Amino acid sequence: MAGTEIAKPSAQQLTFVTITAMVVGSMVGAGVFSLPSRFAQETGIAGALIAWVIAGTGMLMLAFVFQTLAVRKPDLDAGVYAYAKAGFGEYIGFFSAFGYWASACAGNVTYWILIMSTVGAVVPALGDGDTLLSLALSTAGVWLFYLLIRRGVKDAAAINRIVTVAKVIPILVFVVLALFALDPEVFADNWSGDSDVGSLYDQVTGTMLVTVFVFLGVEGASVYSRHAKRRKDVGRATVLGFLAVFSVFASVTIVSYGILPYNEIADLRQPSMGGVLQAAVGEWGAVFVSVGLIVSVLGAYLAWTLMAAEVLYVAAKDDDMPRFLNKISDVDVPGPALLMSTILVQVMLVVTMFSADAFNFALDLTSALTLIPFLFAAGYALKLALTRETYVENPRGHGRELIVGAVATLYTAFLLYAAGPKFILLSFIIYAPATILFVMARREQGRRMFAPVELVILAISICGAVAGVVALATGAITI
Numbered sequence: 001m002a003g004t005e006i007a008k009p010s011a012q013q014l015t016f017v018t019i020t021a022m023v024v025g026s027m028v029g030a031g032v033f034s035l036p037s038r039f040a041q042e043t044g045i046a047g048a049l050i051a052w053v054i055a056g057t058g059m060l061m062l063a064f065v066f067q068t069l070a071v072r073k074p075d076l077d078a079g080v081y082a083y084a085k086a087g088f089g090e091y092i093g094f095f096s097a098f099g100y101w102a103s104a105c106a107g108n109v110t111y112w113i114l115i116m117s118t119v120g121a122v123v124p125a126l127g128d129g130d131t132l133l134s135l136a137l138s139t140a141g142v143w144l145f146y147l148l149i150r151r152g153v154k155d156a157a158a159i160n161r162i163v164t165v166a167k168v169i170p171i172l173v174f175v176v177l178a179l180f181a182l183d184p185e186v187f188a189d190n191w192s193g194d195s196d197v198g199s200l201y202d203q204v205t206g207t208m209l210v211t212v213f214v215f216l217g218v219e220g221a222s223v224y225s226r227h228a229k230r231r232k233d234v235g236r237a238t239v240l241g242f243l244a245v246f247s248v249f250a251s252v253t254i255v256s257y258g259i260l261p262y263n264e265i266a267d268l269r270q271p272s273m274g275g276v277l278q279a280a281v282g283e284w285g286a287v288f289v290s291v292g293l294i295v296s297v298l299g300a301y302l303a304w305t306l307m308a309a310e311v312l313y314v315a316a317k318d319d320d321m322p323r324f325l326n327k328i329s330d331v332d333v334p335g336p337a338l339l340m341s342t343i344l345v346q347v348m349l350v351v352t353m354f355s356a357d358a359f360n361f362a363l364d365l366t367s368a369l370t371l372i373p374f375l376f377a378a379g380y381a382l383k384l385a386l387t388r389e390t391y392v393e394n395p396r397g398h399g400r401e402l403i404v405g406a407v408a409t410l411y412t413a414f415l416l417y418a419a420g421p422k423f424i425l426l427s428f429i430i431y432a433p434a435t436i437l438f439v440m441a442r443r444e445q446g447r448r449m450f451a452p453v454e455l456v457i458l459a460i461s462i463c464g465a466v467a468g469v470v471a472l473a474t475g476a477i478t479i
Helices: 002-007 016-027 030-040 045-073 081-088 089-118 132-150 158-183 185-190 200-206 208-212 217-220 229-255 264-265 272-281 285-319 335-350 359-389 398-444 454-472
Strands: none
Touching: 016 081, 016 158, 016 359, 030 089, 030 158, 030 229, 030 264, 030 272, 030 285, 030 359, 045 200, 045 208, 045 229, 045 359, 045 454, 081 089, 081 285, 081 359, 089 285, 089 335, 089 359, 089 398, 089 454, 132 335, 158 229, 158 272, 158 285, 185 264, 200 208, 208 359, 208 398, 229 272, 264 272, 272 285, 359 398, 398 454
16 A cells, blocks of 8 residues: 555565664654653663563564564465464454554554653643643644545655654664763662662563563564565564664663662653753753654654554455455545544543553553554464474474464563553453454354354453453552
8 A cells, every 4th residue: 555655665675784774663663762761660770671681582582473474474464463363263363453453543642642741841731741732732633644644645655764763863862972971879879779669570560561662563574574585684684673772772771770860760751761861961952852752753653543544454354344444545545444543542542631640551551452462473473383384394493483482472471461450451441342343344244243262252351341341430440
């Protein structure tokens, strides 16, 4: 589709350099601008270092999973959810598609909150992106983008290049300047935090969801493997690109602890990276980061809105969503899917207004919704290795891929555990009603609504949703 050139290669024979650039571009998200305060709210330096080692190892394994599946199952090109469908059935595949789409929409909510919080430093009425004025302006922005995309996006690839530069330059400048301004005494005082942040285990688990958020896009590294000039370029580019982004993200977090006491970093408004740089070099540091963030976020919102609509459209083309979602306009824009994505963003924007911390709530919900598709993709890679499917004629790499699949599966399962019951129950509240779309698709095809196993999954999702609603109503969990 012309409307989604942001996510497509410009050539059919991609080189190592091009693939590496794609990996870096897909993973450098606006969430990095919030890293200092989010980590400081949960942990000291020791916990942060351990958290990044765990996240780096786990996410690298996931990157290898997607690269392996692209090679082992090149016919499955309908999106990440296709792996869940192939491995565990149509209903699980549907949930995976819906969860991936919903996570993209929830992620888009964080962009508007970040923009409003950034401008809120100058216009106090916008608060931290959680006031009625910020909701009104965000709503206007959401629907303006809908109208823009509805008319077609001709220069999406150029926009993506500008956005990537706007993201990367402020981040690199921040790291360099913070290193020069780093105070060894402040750094040492922030090593372990204090009793307020809990045990080291609590500190590590408390930061897991934010590491998922900033690495969203790791799955994109494998999408272009079949276009590569040499297959080995994909693996090498995945490792190099991932390690480059990982080192930058970890550096942003760690050097911040050398500028301010961690409790002061924790209280910074978003984007907290601007507050840290302001403390290091003066007012212009906050302005520099804020300008880069706004350009980055607006471009990222365009990219992820296109991607969200594409997920629904492709799922509908594959008969996993109702047919009305596979309609496409004369300018190659999936109108109904785009409208449905915009509506969900709008609903989630309103919901965040009732949260005690709108940005962190939207961030954590985005990560939690993403974990289901990631878990089933990792599980499918592990299943292929255990059953030796696709390995009979090509056994090379079986041992390595078995280990990768196992580690990636355990890592994503651990992330769900670290997310805690709150976000699992909230995810059920979102997932369960989505079954209406599954029923519509089955009815259109004249098929049986649910197989016995699918009825069990449906019952679990409904029970989880009911439990979530009751927990919200009684105050057992809050947003």
